[in-house]
Amino acid sequence: EVQLMETGGGLVQPGKSLKLTCATSGFTFSTAWMNWVRQSPEKGLEWIARIKPKSTNYATEYAESVKGRFTISRDDSKSSIYLQMNSLKEEDTATYYCMDGGYAYWGQGVMVTVSS
Amino acid sequence: DVVMTQTPVSLSVSLGGQTSISCRSSQSLVHSDGNTYLYWYLQKPGQSPQLLIYKVSNRFSGVPDRFSGSGSGTDFTLKISRVEPEDLGVYYCYQGTHYPYTFGAGTKLELK
Numbered sequence: 414e415v416q417l418m419e420t421g422g423g424l425v426q427p428g429k430s431l432k433l434t435c436a437t438s439g440f441t442f443s444t445a446w447m448n449w450v451r452q453s454p455e456k457g458l459e460w461i462a463r464i465k466p467k468s469t470n471y472a473t474e475y476a477e478s479v480k481g482r483f484t485i486s487r488d489d490s491k492s493s494i495y496l497q498m499n500s501l502k503e504e505d506t507a508t509y510y511c512m513d514g515g516y517a518y519w520g521q522g523v524m525v526t527v528s529s
Numbered sequence: 530d531v532v533m534t535q536t537p538v539s540l541s542v543s544l545g546g547q548t549s550i551s552c553r554s555s556q557s558l559v560h561s562d563g564n565t566y567l568y569w570y571l572q573k574p575g576q577s578p579q580l581l582i583y584k585v586s587n588r589f590s591g592v593p594d595r596f597s598g599s600g601s602g603t604d605f606t607l608k609i610s611r612v613e614p615e616d617l618g619v620y621y622c623y624q625g626t627h628y629p630y631t632f633g634a635g636t637k638l639e640l641k
Contacts, residue, residue, distance in 0.1 A: 448630075457632060457634050457635060458578070458621060458623075458632035458635075459632070460623075460629055460630040460631065460632070463630075474628050474629075475629075476629040477629070510577060510578075515583070516566075516568050516580065516583065516623065516625055517580045517583065517589060518580075519577040519578060519579075520577065521577055522577055
């Protein structure tokens, strides 16, 4: 059974940092593309980052809204991906999901609230 | 960015009835590899989106054949027949062809 589980969310002040983790199981993680998606009432569902496997030198892509502030990474030994979020803004407040590269499997989501 | 326009915004349907949702993209979703990366999801209250249809017309594992997807290029449709209570929620289309990948704004399916 494929499982994805996000952790690391919470309340953080504007300008601060937070790191999300998505732990996976049930599929061959090392060759999988992986994504981060977020959802807020204001913007709806928004794809924000993708990372490819080691064979591509872990190529990454980002949405403009997070480029330069967020970094997606992975640890194949732990079947996990990460989202390092720096210089957080109030508009980054959302539920963050990890999603597999086939766009089939999602985690349960983790809430990030950016507020002073 | 590719804009995904879903219509209608909301739908009211009777149990056992049939309905359809339209999704139009601002540019063709045919990838250079020949595939069309258009997906349909259902999000029930308090849950993550769940995949229904992948690459335009393929039902995901466990999805009932009451759900069908069709279309090409920039114009896509999700049809739901014999609507059941568990079909209620918000439906989204999504394109994974062009960066940044984008979602439609959603169509809420409610009971009449």
